[in-house]
Amino acid sequence: MALSLRKKQLDLITRMLHLHQQQSSPDGGGDGEEEAYKILVMDGPCISLLSPVLRVGDLRRHGVTLLLNIDKARQQVADAPAVYLVRPTPANADRIAADAAAGLYASFHINFSTSVPRPVLERLASATASSRSAHRVARVADQYLDFICLEDGLFSLAQPRAYVALNDPAAADADITALVDAIALGLFCVVATLGSVPIIRCASGGPAEMVAAALDARLRDHLLAKPNLFTEAASSAASSFQRPVLCLFDRNFELSVGIQHDWSYRPLVHDVLSLKLNKLKLPAEKYDLDDSDPFWVANSWSPFPKVAEEIEAQLAKYKQDVDEVNQRTGGGRDGVEFDGTDLIGNTKHLMNAVNSLPELTERKKMIDKHTNIATALLGHIKERSLDGYYECENGMLVNGIVDRNMLLSLLRGKGTKEDKLRLAVTYLLSFEAPPPSELEQVEAALRESEVDMSAFQYVKRIKSLNTQFAAASSTASRSNIVDWAEKLYGQSISAVTAGVKNLLSDVRQLALARTIEALMEGKPNPEVDNYLLFDPRAPRSGTGGQFRGLFREAIVFMIGGGNYIEYRSLIELGQQSQPSKHVIYGATEILNGVEFIQQLAELGQKAGLGGGSNNLSQ
Amino acid sequence: MNHPSRSAPASFRDRTNEFRSAVESARRHVAPSPASSSAASASASGGPLDDSRSAASAHSEFNRRASKIGLGIHQTSQKLARLAKLAKRTSVFDDPTLEIQELTAVVKKDIGALNNAVMDLQVLCNSQNESGNLSKDTTNHSTTVVDNLKNRLMSATKEFKEVLTMRTENLKVHENRRQMFSSSAAKDASNPFIRQRPLVPREASDSNANPAPWASDSASTPLFQRKKTNGDHGASSSSSPAFMQQQQQLAVQQDTYMQSRAEALQNVESTIHELSNIFTQLATMVSQQGELAIRIDENMEETVANVEGAQGQLLKYLNSISSNRWLMMKIFFVLMVFLMIFIFFVA
Numbered sequence: 001m002a003l004s005l006r007k008k009q010l011d012l013i014t015r016m017l018h019l020h021q022q023q024s025s026p027d028g029g030g031d032g033e034e035e036a037y038k039i040l041v042m043d044g045p046c047i048s049l050l051s052p053v054l055r056v057g058d059l060r061r062h063g064v065t066l067l068l069n070i071d072k073a074r075q076q077v078a079d080a081p082a083v084y085l086v087r088p089t090p091a092n093a094d095r096i097a098a099d100a101a102a103g104l105y106a107s108f109h110i111n112f113s114t115s116v117p118r119p120v121l122e123r124l125a126s127a128t129a130s131s132r133s134a135h136r137v138a139r140v141a142d143q144y145l146d147f148i149c150l151e152d153g154l155f156s157l158a159q160p161r162a163y164v165a166l167n168d169p170a171a172a173d174a175d176i177t178a179l180v181d182a183i184a185l186g187l188f189c190v191v192a193t194l195g196s197v198p199i200i201r202c203a204s205g206g207p208a209e210m211v212a213a214a215l216d217a218r219l220r221d222h223l224l225a226k227p228n229l230f231t232e233a234a235s236s237a238a239s240s241f242q243r244p245v246l247c248l249f250d251r252n253f254e255l256s257v258g259i260q261h262d263w264s265y266r267p268l269v270h271d272v273l274s275l276k277l278n279k280l281k282l283p284a285e286k287y288d289l290d291d292s293d294p295f296w297v298a299n300s301w302s303p304f305p306k307v308a309e310e311i312e313a314q315l316a317k318y319k320q321d322v323d324e325v326n327q328r329t330g331g332g333r334d335g336v337e338f339d340g341t342d343l344i345g346n347t348k349h350l351m352n353a354v355n356s357l358p359e360l361t362e363r364k365k366m367i368d369k370h371t372n373i374a375t376a377l378l379g380h381i382k383e384r385s386l387d388g389y390y391e392c393e394n395g396m397l398v399n400g401i402v403d404r405n406m407l408l409s410l411l412r413g414k415g416t417k418e419d420k421l422r423l424a425v426t427y428l429l430s431f432e433a434p435p436p437s438e439l440e441q442v443e444a445a446l447r448e449s450e451v452d453m454s455a456f457q458y459v460k461r462i463k464s465l466n467t468q469f470a471a472a473s474s475t476a477s478r479s480n481i482v483d484w485a486e487k488l489y490g491q492s493i494s495a496v497t498a499g500v501k502n503l504l505s506d507v508r509q510l511a512l513a514r515t516i517e518a519l520m521e522g523k524p525n526p527e528v529d530n531y532l533l534f535d536p537r538a539p540r541s542g543t544g545g546q547f548r549g550l551f552r553e554a555i556v557f558m559i560g561g562g563n564y565i566e567y568r569s570l571i572e573l574g575q576q577s578q579p580s581k582h583v584i585y586g587a588t589e590i591l592n593g594v595e596f597i598q599q600l601a602e603l604g605q606k607a608g609l610g611g612g613s614n615n616l617s618q
Numbered sequence: 619m620n621h622p623s624r625s626a627p628a629s630f631r632d633r634t635n636e637f638r639s640a641v642e643s644a645r646r647h648v649a650p651s652p653a654s655s656s657a658a659s660a661s662a663s664g665g666p667l668d669d670s671r672s673a674a675s676a677h678s679e680f681n682r683r684a685s686k687i688g689l690g691i692h693q694t695s696q697k698l699a700r701l702a703k704l705a706k707r708t709s710v711f712d713d714p715t716l717e718i719q720e721l722t723a724v725v726k727k728d729i730g731a732l733n734n735a736v737m738d739l740q741v742l743c744n745s746q747n748e749s750g751n752l753s754k755d756t757t758n759h760s761t762t763v764v765d766n767l768k769n770r771l772m773s774a775t776k777e778f779k780e781v782l783t784m785r786t787e788n789l790k791v792h793e794n795r796r797q798m799f800s801s802s803a804a805k806d807a808s809n810p811f812i813r814q815r816p817l818v819p820r821e822a823s824d825s826n827a828n829p830a831p832w833a834s835d836s837a838s839t840p841l842f843q844r845k846k847t848n849g850d851h852g853a854s855s856s857s858s859p860a861f862m863q864q865q866q867q868l869a870v871q872q873d874t875y876m877q878s879r880a881e882a883l884q885n886v887e888s889t890i891h892e893l894s895n896i897f898t899q900l901a902t903m904v905s906q907q908g909e910l911a912i913r914i915d916e917n918m919e920e921t922v923a924n925v926e927g928a929q930g931q932l933l934k935y936l937n938s939i940s941s942n943r944w945l946m947m948k949i950f951f952v953l954m955v956f957l958m959i960f961i962f963f964v965a
Contacts, residue, residue, distance in 0.1 A: 037684065037763045039755075065762035066755060075753030079678045116633065125640030130648055140637040229631070347892045354899060 005584055006149045008193050010053055016111050016143060017062045017083060036081055039066045039105060041074070043086045045158065046113055049148050050085070052278050052290060070095055074104060081107040085143070088116035090123055097127030100136050107138040113146040114189055144192040144229070146185070147586070150278055151291060154567055155586040157186040162588040163251050163560035164599050166207045169607055180207065183588060184214035187557060190586065191219070191246070192229045198246035198555060200534040201519055207559050208248040212534050215246075219536035244553035247519055251560030254511045255459070256397060256429045258563055258596040259422045261389045265307045266300035267564045269373065271592040272380045282376055287369050295366055301568055304377065311370050318363050325360070329353045385414045389423055396430040404438065411445035418594050421451050425459050425597070454604030455597055461609065512556070513569040520551040520581060553582045561596055562587025680742060684763050687735050691770050694728045698777050701725060705785040718785065725778060732771055740764050779895070786888070 019038070040059065042050065047069070059067065068074050070086055082105035086092040100108055110124075121140070128134040149155045165171060165179050191198060200216060202208040222228055251258060262268065269275050269289070273282065278290040289296050295314065299307050328349045381387060388410050396402050407427065411420050424442055428434065446453060518525040556570060567585045574583045591599075701721045704714055743764050747757045 037681075037759070037766070039759065060762075060766055063766075065759045065766070068755075075755040077753070077756045077759045079681050080759055121633065121637060122640050122644070125637055126644035126647075129641045129644035134638075134641040134645075137637065138634075140633045142631045142633060144631065347889045351892060351895075 004152050005155055005190065005194060006053065006152045008195070009145060009147075009149050012143060012145060012193065013050070013053065014062060016085070016109075016141075017059075017064060019081065019083070019109055019139075037063050037065050038109075039068065039077060039080050039082045040064045041068045041070050041082055041084045041086075043070045043092060045087055045146075046085045048158065048277055049113065049145065052148060052150050074099070076102070076104050078103075079106045081105065081109060081138070084108065084110045085113060085145075086110075087146070088112040088114060088120050090120055093120050093124040094127065097124055097131065097133075100128050100133040101131035103133065103136070106136075108136050109139045109141075110137060111141050111143045113143055114185055115142045115144065116140075144189040146189045147193075148277065150590070153571070153582075153584045154590075155190060155584070156562070156590050157183065157586070157588050159183065159186070159588045161599060163596075164602055164606075166250075166560060167252075167603055176210075180210045180214050183211050183559060184218055186588075187211070187215050187246070188218050188222075190555070191215075194244070194555075195230060196243055197223070197230055197536055198244045199551075200246045200248065200536070201528075201531050202248040202534075203250070203253070204530065204532050206250045206252070208250045209532060211559060212248050212532065216534040216536050223536060242552050244555055245519060245551040246555045246557065247516060248557050248559065249512065249515075251558060252462070256426055257510055257512070257565055258561060258591065259593045259600075260393050260397065260426055260565070261386055261419070261422065261593065262565050263303050263387070263390045264301050264568070265304060267568075267592075268304060268377055268381075268386075270564050270590075271594065272377055272386070273373070274592065274594075280373065282372065284372065287373065293366060293369075295370055301571075304374075304381075307370075308374055308378075311367065311374060314363075315367050315371075318360070318367060322360060325353050325356060383414065384416060384419055385410070386419070388413075389415065389419055393423060393426045396427055400430065402427065402431075402438075404441075408441060408445055411442065412448060417449065417451045418597050420446060420449055421455055421601075422593055422597055424451075424456055425600070428456070428459055428463065452601055454609050455601040456604075457609035458600055458604030458607060461607070509573075510566060510569045512558075512566055513573045516554055516556055516570065516583065517573060517577070520554050520577075522549045522551065551581075552579075553584075555584045555586070558585075558587040560587075561589055561591035561599070563591065680739070680746065680760060680763075683735070683739050683742070684767065687732060687739065687767050688770075690728065690732050690735070691767070691774055694725060694732065695774050695777070697721065697725050697728070698774065698781060702777075702781045702784070705781055705788060722782070729771070729775055729778060732774075736764070736767050736771055739767070 017038070017040070019036070056067070064083075065080070066077070070084070070092060082099075084096060086096070096108070096110060099105070124140075125134070128137060146157075147155045148158050159179070159182060162179060162183070166176065197219060200212045202212040223230065261271070266275075269280065273280055275289060278288060280287045280289055289300075291297060295310070299310050302310070388406070392403065392406050392410055407423070410423060415423075424446055427442060428439075443453070443456070446456065515528060518528045519531070558566065562585065570583045570585050574581050701718065704718050704721065707714070743760045746752065747760065
């Protein structure tokens with residue numbers, strides 16, 4: 001059974017909104033349900049959790065009339081039940097108790113987005129007990145929903161600046177432990193929503209190991225209680241007997257993906273126009289970009305010029321359809337005779353035309369939307385000559401060659417400061433040991449353009465300290481040939497053709513995708529053999545069962561910031577393998593290149609490496 | 619997903635029991651404190667409870683009626699589903715006409731009653747909102763409830779109309795098929811006699827006696843006779859003298875002429891009907907607001923921005939009127955002038 005994170009989250013939310021009453025079956029088999037009209041009260045993080053998944057129209061259908069923010073002043077609605085969905089913080093508990101004391105609503109159904117810690121629960125209990133309003137609280141539940149599910153296979157934990165916090169040399173141990181715990185709790189929510197206990201694998205050392213250990217401990221503790229969330233999930237649906245593999249990675253594993261420029265539609269929109277929570281804000285207006293937009297679903301991974309062609313093709317088709325409709329209704333009216341059948345034919349045409357009107361307006365709106373987006377993108381691309389940056393970076397990362405003139409001309413030419421910085425860092429990361437003369441030239445060019453050097457210096461330093469990740473990214477380009485050669489000797493034809501396709505295609509396979517593939521296949525592979533393995537179901541003693549085997553499903557989590565480029569390569573991996581595997585991708589937050597380079601710069605400054613003027617353009 | 623009802627759904631997530639026990643223990647801690655404070659708190663909580671109770675009673679009337687209407691709509695849509703299934707059956711002979719007609723009448727009555735109930739509810743809601751001192755949230759809540767009920771009723775009515783349209787189309791198809799099967803004999807027979815039409819009236823006048831009662835009947839009520847003639851044709855097509863057949867053909871031709879007129883009238887009527895449907899459809903499309911596609915956080919952001927904008931404006935205005943040095947100077951000046959004049963005249 002394919003894991004669809006979004007559908008499961010939606011099911012949970014729907015059940016919560018129906019006050020956990022037994023749902024009658026969809027074809028109206030159950031008897032009439034007393035559908036109460038309720039009020040939904042949420043806090044800020046929960047509103048952003050809900051907004052990619054539900055819209056106001058869907059909420060109305062589930063019987064929610066008002067949507068309120070817990071922090072604003074609210075007034076009494078005497079006889080409606082209220083459903084709260086909040087984070088389990090003491091401030092929220094106080095507000096809920098105040099609402100209960102003031103008797104704002106008839107009954108309170110309180111849902112916390114993750115497990116509420118015992119002290120907060122007691123605080124709420126004592127507050128409501130002292131105001132004698134505890135009878136109003138009908139239900140208190142933990143929903144384990146605390147993640148933002150942007151698409152079917154993409155989620156984010158909305159923990160900003162996790163990379164900075166984890167890599168900060170001056171960070172206190174307690175802070176890091178708290179952050180690791182928070183990440184583990186978020187992952188626990190995801191795993192609980194999916195309903196099956198995964199095998200956890202991660203590289204040794206670094207934040208990934210800490211998070212894996214914390215998550216493993218949490219899962220073990222939870223599994224001791226019977227019944228628990230996983231037994232319920234197993235009994236409710238036909239769960240697959242295969243357990244998924246949860247792979248944890250640190251951003252330092254492959255740094256270049258976080259900052260490179262890309263040429264496909266979706267990463268471009270994310271990078272240039274800053275897409276947040278599937279919402280896009282242009283100076284003129286706002287747009288939504290998610291699964292309900294068929295053009296977006298079909299074309300978001302195509303390179304930009306192809307997208308522009310597609311828009312034009314759709315526009316031409318639309319005009320053709322409109323002309324056809326006009327002809328049928330307008331032209332038909334010319335030859336009206338008082339013959340019964342013809343009249344009926346006319347009205348049939350009219351009715352068809354009217355019925356197709358909404359669909360045509362929808363298509364027009366969609367075409368307009370994408371035309372505006374593409375125009376805005378084009379403006380930015382021209383201004384910053386992003387195509388040049390993309391080509392240069394692609395050349396360096398995939399082919400391992402650098403066009404020195406192009407590099408220097410770009411560094412001196414158009415583009416924002418962040419663009420130049422990103423190009424320079426990519427240059428740094430694509431070669432193990434760049435020749436020092438070139439390096440000096442690059443640095444001089446950067447200084448000329450008054451770019452803040454802290455990020456650059458920081459990357460230089462961690463590269464010298466940690467040669468491991470540099471090796472990973474450089475072999476990314478060359479290993480395609482090696483892989484292909486290996487596969488040629490003794491594997492099936494399909495593997496060979498897949499390898500050839502990789503070689504010939506423009507997109508290189510990221511180190512991340514390669515590692516995931518190796519982990520999922522479970523065959524011995526020198527790259528991943530020394531990865532740690534945690535199995536929460538295995539007994540603690542003993543060597544921790546060596547669960548080796550083929551995995552069909554994988555959950556990939558990137559600590560420190562994920563990216564649409566990685567998401568795309570994982571989707572491709574899932575589609576290309578035989579039989580098709582299912583991969584879900586998540587991160588502590590979804591960053592675009594600009595934000596990530598700012599985080600790197602911040603780290604550089606904290607480490608005292610800031611050189612030159614401090615002018616990072618916002 | 620057919621499961622027997624689970625006894626404790628998602629029991630691990632439910633912390634209600636834990637909460638209740640925590641409340642109990644908290645209460646036990648609070649109880650030993652002086653009785654006066656507990657009595658005071660009891661009376662204090664009793665006060666607002668009374669007020670809320672009276673407001674609640676007025677409002678729960680609204681709630682009760684709303685939930686009754688909701689239940690009614692749900693049941694009606696179930697009946698509509700049954701009706702749709704019945705109407706889809708396309709066998710010519712086994713037509714559950716009676717059942718369909720009964721069900722249609724019931725559904726029509728239900729929808730009419732629900733419509734009236736929703737109108738009443740809206741009147742009640744308006745009167746409550748205007749007269750009572752209910753909070754803004756309550757008024758929003760009631761208005762949204764009424765809107766939601768209206769939308770559901772409208773979709774149920776649309777479904778009903780679609781079912782009826784489907785039913786009439788099926789009826790037409792049945793009729794056509796029936797005509798094809800049973801009047802094929804008539805059509806075959808009529809063709810060779812068309813050329814002999816001038817002969818027929820003469821012969822009809824001659825042989826008026828025999829098929830007279832039958833022929834005159836057919837002239838008067840074409841519709842009824844259409845069926846009768848079809849049936850008669852079915853019976854008598856096999857064996858009858860050509861003479862009788864000619865009589866029949868004349869009657870049938872007059873008949874078919876009337877019949878075609880009736881059909882044309884019916885067509886016109888249905889066309890007009892369809893046109894009116896189209897117009898109402900257009901009207902509803904235009905008036906249906908696009909609330910359905912709004913995102914949740916969009917609303918919140920805009921209200922926040924508006925509130926903050928308003929606040930900023932108010933602050934600016936406050937500043938501008940509070941620091942009005944010119945005003946002070948003008949007042950001072952006027953006072954001085956007055957004083958001067960006073961001194962001047964008095965002194």
